[in-house]
Amino acid sequence: MASPLPPHPHTPAADMPDRLWFHLNDVAQLALHAVGTPYLALTAAQLIAFAPLVPALTWQSGPDGDALTSNGLPGWYDENGRQKVARAHAWRTQDTAARVTARRYGYLPLITADGDAQLFSQLIEVSRDKHWLSLDVTSHDPVINLDQVEVAEQHGGAYPSDVIWTEATVACVPHTGSGLYPALIADGYHNIHGGVLARFDASTVTRMILDLGRAYGSQPGARASLRWAGDRVEVFAEYLGGGSHTRHRCDVIGPDPEGLYPIGGHRWTWLPITSERR
Structure with missing residues (x-):
């Protein structure tokens, strides 16, 4: 047989x-x-x-x-x-x-x-x-x-080693609202949700953290939040509602060899607004 x-x-x-x-x-x-x-x-x-x-x-x-x-x-x-x-x-x-x-x-x-x-x-x-x-x-x-x-703690295969990086402005409305962020994206690659593979510098990550805090405030519902922990970024899933506030850490993201951070990694859907080959 x-x-x-x-x-x-x-x-x-x-x-x-x-x-x-x-x-x-x-x-x-x-x-x-x-x-x-x-x-x-x-x-x-x-x-x-x-x-x-x-x-x-x-x-x-x-x-x-x-x-x-x-x-x-x-x-x-x-x-x-x-x-x-x-x-x-x-x-x-x-x-x-x-x-x-x-x-x-x-x-x-x-x-x-x-x-x-x-x-x-x-x-x-x-x-x-x-x-x-x-x-x-x-x-x-x-x-x-x-x-x-x-x-x-961290995804170890975030992107292929031979990738070509493209400069882009990206958005991830479900997680970051209306924020637009400069990034490097992997040319020709995407994650399982159809989003691009994006990397951000530390100053952009800090702006993202502040934007997330302002976007949701005390608004009830599920949301993502970020915070610095040394040179790494902790990603949290939060829920506010019914008189309770729960939060658990769901990811940790450290800098890659170029000092950039793949925030959201393979779990968020980053979409390019503009892009230009590096």
């Missing part, structure tokens, strides 16, 4: 990242679901791996990007009937979807067949102060092992 996958299902295309980055909070929620449900589903990833049926996350890659899902049953769906997933926050090009024609799979056991819950326990514990989980997807083994998993 022919294999449904090419011989090396985990080998990425030459111009694609060899590590995938997922927001750790998204992954932790899926892990809690997989471990907490009464039943487990057979998945293509598990069958391909010839692995035991245990609480696990399954990785699937295809033209629409990379995602992790829980194998717990009953399944987890949003209000629109779509399966809950943790999407990889990776850079893409305009023709990425056209070039990725084969689906790839991986199986990430959270608890081993003999009951060792080391990975699950670590994911839940570190999700309190770390923000990103990365997977090495260069292995030929369909089982994703613990040594392929890393956690970090």
Whole structure:
């Protein structure tokens, strides 16, 4: 019987990242679901791996990007009937979807067949102060092992190393309101939300922080906020309403080798208003 996958299902295309980055909070929620449900589903990833049926996350890659899902049953769906997933926050090009024609799979056991819950326990514990989980997807083994998993405070694959940078003025209305900011953007690349990959100097970041504070004030609802912590920027998700104010840190962004900051990284949708090749 022919294999449904090419011989090396985990080998990425030459111009694609060899590590995938997922927001750790998204992954932790899926892990809690997989471990907490009464039943487990057979998945293509598990069958391909010839692995035991245990609480696990399954990785699937295809033209629409990379995602992790829980194998717990009953399944987890949003209000629109779509399966809950943790999407990889990776850079893409305009023709990425056209070039990725084969689906790839991986199986990430959270608890081993003999009951060792080391990975699950670590994911839940570190999700309190770390923000990103990365997977090495260069292995030929369909089982994703613990040594392929890393956690970090900051996204480590924010943009490709050979990118050409373009000077631009950008806006991100859902997060920063009407503010317009000078930036360098990655020519020909975008994130999974369709926004450009943008970097800002420290003075622009400071203006952004002040603008966010003025834009929302005591207005109820969800919003993002930023603050300096040494030479790094902390990103917070806040909610004000019903007599309560909650805030939790969701990212940390340090300067790159040129001293610039990819504020919003792969999670915000920065759109160019004007641009000029550098």
